[in-house]
Amino acid sequence: MSALPSLPPVEGSDPARSVLDSFRISIAKRVADALPPLTVEQVYAGVDFGKKGVDFTIALPRFRLPGKVDELAGKVISSFQADDYIESVSHDKAFLHFMCRTSTLVRAVLTQVHTLTHDTASGLPEYGSNELGKGKKVLIEYSSPNIAKSFHVGHLRSTIIGAFLANLYKACGWEVVSMNYLGDWGTQFGMIAIGFEKYGSQEELEKDAIKHLYSVYVQVNKDAEADPNVKIEAAKWFRRMEDGDEDALKNWRVWRELSIQKYTEEYARLNVHFDVYTGESQVGKKWQDKALERLDEMGLITDVDGAKLVDLEKWKLQKAVLRKKDGTSIYLTRDIGGAVERYEKHQFDKMIYVISSQQDLHVAQFFKILKLMEYPWADRLEHVNYGLVLGMSTRKGTAVFLDQIIREAANVMHDQMKKNEEKYAAVEDPEHTSLEIGITGIKIQDMAAKRINNYNFSWDRMKSFEGDTGPYLQYAHVRLASLARKNPELFPLPPPADVKTDTIVEPAARDIVFLLGTYPDVVKTALRTQEPSGIVTYLFRLSHAISSAWETVVVKGEQDVEKAKARLWLYSNAREVLGAGMRLLSIRPLEHTAVKWTANQDKAIIAANPPFFSTQESASSLESQVRRTYIQFLYLPEILMPLQQLPDMLLLLIACNESSLTPSLHAALDTISLTNRWCSYKYQEQVRNMLSTNATDDLESQMATFSFSHWSPEETETDGSGTSEGESSRNTWLEYMEKREVQIQILIHLLQLSLPKPCPKPTFRPLPEPPRKRRRVQALGSSSDTEESTPEQILEDRLESHMDRLALWQMALPTPDAGDQTPNQPGQKTDVAGINDWTQTFCNDVVQPLFAEKLPNLYKLLRTKLFRIPPWSEEEDEPEPEEKPKPRPAIKGSSSTTSRAPSRSRSRSLSLSLSQDAERQQQTTTRKRFLQREISMSRVFKEKPRRKPGEPAVKSRLAKTTSMNEVSVNSGSGSQNGVVLVAGTPQKPKAKSAAPVVLVGATPTKPKTSSQPSQRVGLQRTKTMTSDWSDDEILAG
Incomplete structure (x- = not known):
């Protein structure tokens, strides 16, 4: 773009967010130069999108210039010279038509779509957005x-x-x-x-x-x-x-x-x-009374037989009743009081x-x-x-209810999917998919026409899936998403600047590109008219253009690899814009379905009447309501209780609890807020014991037993250790539940931090009778560590430890074979661009829409941990030079706040240390074996070193403690290479790592009180996942 001709700035244009504005400015400058006294701003306002076959059009009569239209057009055409923006101009009656240069158009539009989708400062997709309402x-x-x-x-x-x-x-x-x-x-x-x-x-x-x-x-x-x-x-x-x-x-x-x-x-x-x-x-009654008093003082209220009215006849609005004869209020009074209250608050x-x-x-x-x-x-x-x-009225009992419509639409779509047996068999969860497509059909049916239009309710109309319908949009998106899965050999795609966009010359491809470029204007028009139908119409136009290009702009089977990559990049950008428009309509774009519990299992669960639905346990207090909601989302399947709805459901409890003030809600959430160590203990000890003893003492134990009894994963793998099938299934379920627990805890902590102040100090709950080997860690992580921290700092530290746990799980995901991509399966990593693993899907689909705007710094922190270059990436073949980490000043307490999270000085988290050290120190042979999946992540970190005959089991180095002013770093090579975890921490005899384990960047702290054992004074712990983990837990991953 740097080689393009410079353009003058024009008020109202925004080329940085809508690149087609650059082409408009170029046209406006040419016409203004040819037809004085017109200014660039005047002409720019008259540059419109053209009809089919034309990019931009100007209606000359709108400028009211002296002379004939033909003569005015002749002046523009005679002075026209093609450049990198505009390649041709033509005249048709009162209109001038302009065509953009295809090479410039393709590169400019696709680069902007990609950049504003993937490379934004906020970490959120921003293509199509603008700043018209900034600060409002x-x-x-x-x-x-x-x-x-x-x-x-x-x-x-x-x-x-x-x-x-x-x-x-x-x-x-x-x-x-x-x-x-x-x-x-x-x-x-x-x-x-x-x-x-x-x-x-x-x-x-x-x-x-x-x-x-x-x-x-x-x-x-x-x-x-x-x-x-x-x-x-x-x-x-x-x-x-x-x-x-x-x-x-x-x-x-x-x-x-x-x-x-x-x-x-x-x-x-x-x-x-x-x-x-x-x-x-x-x-509040006071707001209603305040409004009535003001109206009475202004002489606007009329008393008629005890009823209070405001006469609006002179404005042809009849008489408005504000209070009935019996003294009760009506909703107009409450609306007035509510509006006054809202403005005072917001x-x-x-x-x-x-x-x-x-x-x-x-x-x-x-x-x-x-x-x-x-x-x-x-x-x-x-x-x-x-x-x-x-055709419906609640009072006469003829209403058609939403759940009936959704169920019927889902059934019709399900029957339609069954007609193609081959494709139906390939759908992972056809019932869930048909439900989503059915809801899409309902929404598009309702938003396709102007919102002011009435329409007669019709089952036939609501169930129709032919023509421009919601299912057609979902089909277009799924087909675009499938290109990445079907062409793994084309990945990784080159950076945008290196994509051979000059190979995209087909008219059908150009039509797609130009439509992508118009999306920001479509959004602005929708804001002006407040009509969803404009977005719906645009999405159908884009889908039709994509469908028209499938036969001529092919990817699979294209012999020219560079051309195939360019086309795949085009379709990837088209998918991003199509998905953005669907999300604007609150529609979930389908790519694939990865639901752990199948729809048939869900029906069985509901039919079996789970304890949550039948229990008589009291839920009168806010705390008990919050706990019941937490258990509901934890133990029932995702398809029934999607995690994205948990914060909304907890907030709903405010509406149905009269005493739900902010402090009480904080306190209620604190009852279900767990640290990382508690999560591990819960599933390693508590829940495991529940299953072993079939405990049904309380609601959670009933739900845990019930949930496991209905647990039926498609495949339960044994570890080769002789574990029984039942034990293996239980271990798999516990692992799955612990992962869901951590995701829920992340949402709970984010919700606590998003609530208004004041926030009470989180409760410290010591583990019941912790094992001896963990007492040192618990002492360091106990309340003494948080006495000087604010409640927000404590919550942020706990939150980050959960984030790090999620990042560790992500690092341990096995890499699929290049030719067998099955993305987004729990327990599997994906390397295909544009396809996320389950942790990244949680970040994008759950955390982003709920908290990316409310808590941007914490969202960015999570995204940084989950979306990074893995240590096995081949983007960097040369190892970085070894650098000894320098001691850092000890961190006393924690200084983390939401506003200062990005800039605060904190020790690197475990996940980052692992990633960077593995990238620097891992041997070439180990990397090659890892890529070939000959060893797993667990073996990299857990394998015991072989001792030579006569070598003592515990070396003398374990007996020494670290000096207060020294940081011990093992920077050796060969057999001495290891994972750098902890500096200044005495090593335990039972460590299972293949080499010495130390922490990069850790700093010794000052000694604590004289009553503290000296061997506990080696480390100021980082406020990350190590805050709540023992050393053995860290080594176990």
């Missing part, structure tokens, strides 16, 4: 279902449009707060209470609370049509609720909690996330309400009253409305 905050209220009613399709539009807007505003630089404002208050709860006394059944409620409450609601509304007294009694009941009558509130709390749990399951399936869960019941720049067009009058009254109250921020409120789904 927007609150988006959407979904807002009603408590004790099933989540029907009428809520679908608000949910998916709101989720799209949240993703869209984030992509455009806004700080976004997604808010679910639950309909958990109002006279309808009086109706349900009256109906439950007549039609309710405790047995049916326990069996399926949502369906039973819905049935009660429908029946009592039928009674109300015949007897007006029913509504009067319901109003009296609600009045008791507003007055705080505990008997009236007791059942309401149960219905509310059950409804929220059901909603969480639906949001999980729809891939929708919320930052805040609130509701009408949580709008100081937003924009507040968007995603509400049906059926509520246009209500929203207009709401906004007008706030303006009459002279709030300066009232103009920042915005209503994004949408058309109705006709």
Whole structure:
């Protein structure tokens, strides 16, 4: 790009994020030079995308220049000279048409897509994003279902449009707060209470609370049509609720909690996330009273027979009731009080309400009253409305529920997949895949048209998978993803600057490239119109262009390797953009499915009624609710309880617990927060004993036993040590559960750090009767180590130890053969570019969308540990020169904070030490044997050295302690080469490493109190995974 002609800056352009702006500026400069007095800025605003066969078009009449259009066009054409940006110009009536130079276009667009996807400072994909909202905050209220009613399709539009807007505003630089404002208050709860006394059944409620409450609601509304007294009694009941009558509130709390749990399951399936869960019941009475007092002081309230109204007739908005005759509030009053409360708390720049067009009058009254109250921020409120789904009504019992639609769509797609037996057999989990494709079909069906349009609900329409549908988009993405798996011989791809993009000359390939270049403009247009349909249309255009290129722009079978690599790079970039657009619509792009538990096993689990669903254990307190949720996500399979939903579910508990203030939530999370050593102890001792004794003392032991009894991995390998098949299966399950535990602990610690202050100091829990060999480590890692640390520092240190554990597991993953790529399987590493192992998938798919923006430094830390060049990489053939590590100043306590994490001085973690040392010191023969998979990672670190006859088992060096001012580093070669772990730490006789083991960069600390044994004073431990591990655990990996 450096050789390209220089271009003037133009306001409103952003070539660094949208490279096609450079071509626009080049065109604008030519036309402005040929047609004075036009400026570059004026012409730039008139450069539009052309129709098929033309890149850019200018309509000359828009500039209102004197003279005939033909003469004006002739001046531009006569002065035109081709350059590296524009190669031709033509004239058609009132339009000028411009074509970009293909070589420049291809390289510029593909390089920008790759760079803004993989090489960003934030570590997040940024292609298509912009900074239009930088420094601004927007609150988006959407979904807002009603408590004790099933989540029907009428809520679908608000949910998916709101989720799209949240993703869209984030992509455009806004700080976004997604808010679910639950309909958990109002006279309808009086109706349900009256109906439950007549039609309710405790047995049916326990069996399926949502369906039973819905049935009660429908029946009592039928009674109300015949007897007006029913509504009067319901109003009296609600009045008791507003007055705080505990008997009236007791059942309401149960219905509310059950409804929220059901909603969480639906949001999980729809891939929708919320930052805040609130509701009408949580709008404080003081905010409502404050709003009414202000309106009364301004003379805007009219009292009519005890009811309070605001007359909006002059604005053709009728009269708005703010308080009923009986003194109870209505949702307009609560909306006004809630808006005032939100601004006081969030100081937003924009507040968007995603509400049906059926509520246009209500929203207009709401906004007008706030303006009459002279709030300066009232103009920042915005209503994004949408058309109705006709043919359903909750009151008459004709609603079609979302879970019915999802189930039916999944079944139809499953039946369609079965028609191709060969492909069906290749799908790892066809039922899960069909579910995802079915949900995609539902979303695309709803977002394909303008949101303001009404549509009639139709089963046939919702189940159709032909034409421009969600399944077609998923198919296009999966096909692009399969190219990497089917062409491993083309990897690694060269750096972008070395890709032979001049070989990409086919018209079909050029069409794909130009469409990729337009994506940033499509995002900007969507922000301006707030329409998801524009993104949907773009994705279909891109998918069609890719489909048209398969026959002419082939990869598999291309004899020219450089050309094949260039084409593969093109398709890889196309996949990135297609996936980015799908994620903008809250759709999960499918590549492959790697679910440990199959769908059939899931059905068996549900049918068997696991203890979690049947237990009568009390969950009245916030701590017990948090623990039940933790156990649910830990022991039930990923397909039922995806880890991505755990933080949302824990936050939901705030909405269903009246005392859920920030300190109490911190304390509740602390009860399920474990250190790294506790995780190891839990699965090596506690859970193993549960399985051996079939313990069922509490909920966790019941769930552990139940989960293992339904554990059926596809293949259980034995280790050749004579272990029985049952023991091997148990070990495999324990290993799998420990990995899931560590992932959950990472999410819990990140959630704790993302919560508002204050954060109480985490509880230190000593291990029960720790073995003698671990007492020294526990003493060093006990509360004495953290007395001077803040709670945030302690949490960060524990979090990093879990991250390092994840990194060690990743390093031990075996490398697959080049010709047998089966990516993303637990326990396997992948080397094919663009395909992640299970640890990286956890980072990308779970941690990134939840915490990358809230805790960017901690997310980058995790990403740095999991996405690095492995020690067996062939990118560097020459070993680095040996350098003796220099002593570092001792670190007292920990100085880590979220804001200073990248810049603080801390000792290198174990994972980094292993990687760097292996890269420097491992012998060539060992590297070659490792690449050929002749030895495993465990043998590299665990194999015992052979002793010569007569050589003592323990050398004298183990008897010596390290001096306070010296760092012992073994920098030898040959047989003395070893893994550098700990400096200044006395070595134990039972060490199993192949060579001396020392820690790079560790620094001796000052002696502790005189009561401390001298041999415990050799090391200021790093605040990484070594904080919680014994030396034997470190050596065991």
